[in-house]
Amino acid sequence: MRAASTFFYRRPYWYVALLLVPPLLWFGTVYLGSLFALLAQSFYRIDDFTAQIVREPTLDTYRQLVTQPANVDIVLRTVSMAICVTIACAIIALPIAIYMARYASGRMKAFFYVGVMLPMWTSYLVKIYAWRLLLAKEGIIAWCFGKLGLTGLLETLLEAPGIGGPSLSSSYLGMFIVFVYMWLPFMILPMAAALERVPGSLLQASADLGARPSQTFRNVMLPLAVPGIAAGSVFTFSLTMGDYIIPSVVGAPGYFIGMMVYVQQGTAGNIPLAAAFSVVPIVLIFVYLGIARRFGAFDAL
Amino acid sequence: MPFKERYRPNKASWLVRAGAFAGLAFMHIPVFIIILYAFTTDDRTYRFPPPGLTLRWFEVAFGRADIWQSMSLSLLVAACATVIALILGTLAAFALARAKFPAKDSLTVLFVLPIALPGIITGIALLAAMKTLRVDPSVLTIILGHATFCTVIVYNNVIARLRRLPANWVEASMDLGADGLQTFRYVLLPQVATAFLAGGMLAFALSFDEIIVTIFTAGKERTLPIWFFNELFRPRDRPVTNVVAVIVIAVTLIPIVLAYYLTRPDDEHETAR
Amino acid sequence: MTSAIEFRGVSRVYGDVRAVDDVSFAIEPGEFFAMLGPSGSGKTTSLRLVAGFDVPTSGQVLLDGADVSGVPPYERNVNTVFQDYALFPHMTVLENVAYGPRVRGTSRSERARRAREMLDLVQLGALGGRRPAQLSGGQRQRVALARALINHPKVLLLDEPLGALDLKLREEMQIELKSLQKKLGITFVYVTHDQGEALSMADRVAVFNKGRIEQVAAPRELYARPATAFVARFVGSANVADAALARALGLPQPFAIRAENVAVLGEAGPSPAGSHCAPGAVLAVQFHGAASRWQVKLDAGEVWSAMVTEEDSRALDGLAVGARVRLCWPRAAAVPLNEAGAF
DSSP states (O other), X not given: OHHHHHHHHXXXXXXXXXXXXXXXXXXXXXXXXXXXXXXXXXXXXXXXXXXXXXXXXXXXXXXXXXXXXXXXXXXXXXXXXXXXXXXXXXXXHHHHHHIIIIIOOTHHHHHHHHHHHHHHHSOHHHHHHHHHHHHSTTSHHHHHHHHTTOHHHHHHHHHSTTTOOSSGGGSHHHHHHHXXXXXXXXXXXXXXXXXXXXXXXXXXXXXXXXXXXXXHIIIIIHHHHHHHHHHHHHHHHHHHHXXXXXXXXXXXXXXXXXXXXXXXXXXXXXXXXXXXXHHHHHHHHHHHHHHHHHTTTTTOO | OTTTTOOOTTSOOHHHHHHHHHHHHHHHHXXXXXXXXXXXXXXXXXXXXXXXXXXXXXXXXXXXXXXXXXXXXXXXXXXXXXXXXXXXXXXXXXXXXXXXXXXHHHHHHHHHHHHHSOHHHHHHHHHHHHHHHTOOOOHHHHHHHHHHHHHHHHHXXXXXXXXXXXXXXXXXXXXXXOOHHXXXXXXXXXXXXXXXXXXXXXXXXXXXXXXXXXHHHHTTOOOHHHHHHHHHHSTTOHHHHHHHXXXXXXXXXHHHHHHHHHXXXXXXXXXXX | OOOSEEEEEEEEEETTEEEEEEEEEEXXXXXXXXXXXXXXXXXXXXXXXXXXXXXXXXXXXXXXXXXXXXXXXXXXXXXXXXXXXXXXXXXXXXXXXXXXXXXXXXXXXXXXXXXXXXXXXXXXXXXXXXXXXXXXHHHXXXXXXXXXXXXXXXXXXXXXXXXXXXXXHHHHHHHHHHHHHHHHOOEEEEEESOHHHHHHHOSEXXXXXXXXXXXXXXXXXXXXXXXXXXXXXXXXXXXXXXXXXXXXXXXXXXXXXOGGGOEEEESSSOOOTTEEEEEEEEEEEEEOSSEEEEEEEETTSOEEEEEEEHHHHHHTTTOOTTOEEEEEXXXXXXXXXXXXXXX
């Protein structure tokens, strides 16, 4: 063993290379290979008459993607939902992150961290299922509105054009709530991590220089939370862009990118179109990463 | 006015406090609701509040062969994926923790890509590859997909711990006469072991619950999440679904909680530096 | 006699930074050798080359006359006390100290006995069962020392070992380290940026600057006869006249003159015999107890300082900041410098 150890002491690169071989083989073939296969499929097309995949490079599928208004609608719908969800998550996460990172200490801090981690890791499907129960026509939320005598308000909300529907569980509003719920921990944790790193003396200095608590919040705390928000928004944006389970379990009939990929590869059997559709979130996410980077998202990860 | 804005440096304003606790409650209510519904006597609607409580549905669920089948498939997949992920993720973490070489940054990105991109991309990509190579979906293809993103989880946990270790511990050990293997056994392993275990547990929980990638690679196989997903659209046995939901929560949360305690920053390690 | 350590034209280059740049020197067995220099001067890198944590880009490092390129740290008879001690937090103090014998296959009882012996040597006999986190900084420092000495190394490397301690403890440890070294007769290589520490403990000092060695000499010689402007300034902060200033003062060669050899005189009057004088204006007077430091801006440009005893200060009574004075120094006290004072 000592001889082997000395061998690698003299050739440190060999040691790294030897360690890297198995994971690189796996990621190179299974993962990167699949991504290339995906990209290749998006340049194939489906023959309209035989419904067979034609394996010749063509841009037909992409042309179909960008020229059909229905497809463009799907992309726009998904992106708007992703943006709305990201903003809502940031707003709801901010007080939680500030409290757990700056004010809570000892047991309370541990309580909050566990309290955020547990729902994050609770089964994804079960959480969606829970929201189906909550949002159902005779479910808890409707019951609460009834008890508070606000059934009228709920009905007005559901009649609103664009976001409404026959019940919360079949409206964009309901879908939005579920998305926000699902990705909230992914916003809170990076935000709290960014705020944890702020030295306490900065807040004291601000107070010392005469800032009221609200001014300290606006001028010191909030700007320092920005890298955390940017990092968290990468998750909320990317997760919303790619999800297809939530829109198919909760929400209105309009399609989302993920659902389109799922349906095209499944019942429609159109893998090239599914592949082309899945390239859209990849491109959008890289654009988003570029923007988030400017706000220091990668320093906060 | 002077009393209202009294300076309290260590106290959050009531607004922050209220927002924090309300947000936390928002995150937990759905989980409690699910647990409550597993005991409801109502088997037709999602009526609230439940008309009565019973343990009957647990008995019904445990008698169902299809649930047991899906459950054992999910456990098998999670176990295999976790073992592969532990090996690959740990190797990658040790390789990239300290070494400096030109392609390092690209590799670091590669090893987190499967969770940085949405799951559907991994899923459809694997499917595209399977179609291209004319491979039929099976248990193996499910494991292949799961092991890929589980590796990322293990890698992240182990490399985070390795980066926290001061570089000179390895030097100190070798300085005192320990070769590479002894240094690994006496110095690195005791420090990394908990992160390794935690990574494995998180990977297991993630795999056990995964659906987004699985749907694309499973074909006719039915893991527990796929069984559950199908039930959502054919709600014939609502009470049984509720019970399975509680079981899934239990199976995933136990390793998660253990992982949390394993990776909690240890006071001793923090101050010894 | 073979040197304990010898550097032959050693360089270590990281990218385009020459951390150690063509360095050659030798350390004799049993010597207390200090490497002194500001941070980034190459002293720690040189130490790491001796320990084997790093390998030279070119040149040779010899231990006991043998080239050690490619010899890993665990096969060098050299041990290190790290700046932050690098104690293993998951082991007790005793286990930390016993680590060396343990990885060399010594039996459990034997290594425990030797570890206890070492702990007694550093006066920590009672603390073997504690964890490093439960010790004070000074105690951790002693544990690190015991751990490094248990293998009976031929050379002990110390990387700013007292840097994290407070002043009083640091002075105590200096005395203790020196007597320990005498007792054990081991070669000590001591890296520090504190010139007081280097001068008070070492048999010889190497002054590092920008990856090169400026001078290797015994402390007294280093202080009395600095070879370069850098050494003159860094060791004991002397006044330096570079080529230009020397010319302005009417002298042929760059030189250094210590502040305590410079006298402050009133503007008018004859120069003392055998002395040189330069006119200037008082910039500041700092009280240091037994003496005061007068900062004077010379008309030729530089700011020089003079240490004036309380007695002499009284004679200068009435001279305030801005007053015109002359700085005078005996010609014999000026130390000629090798180079043109490029620093």
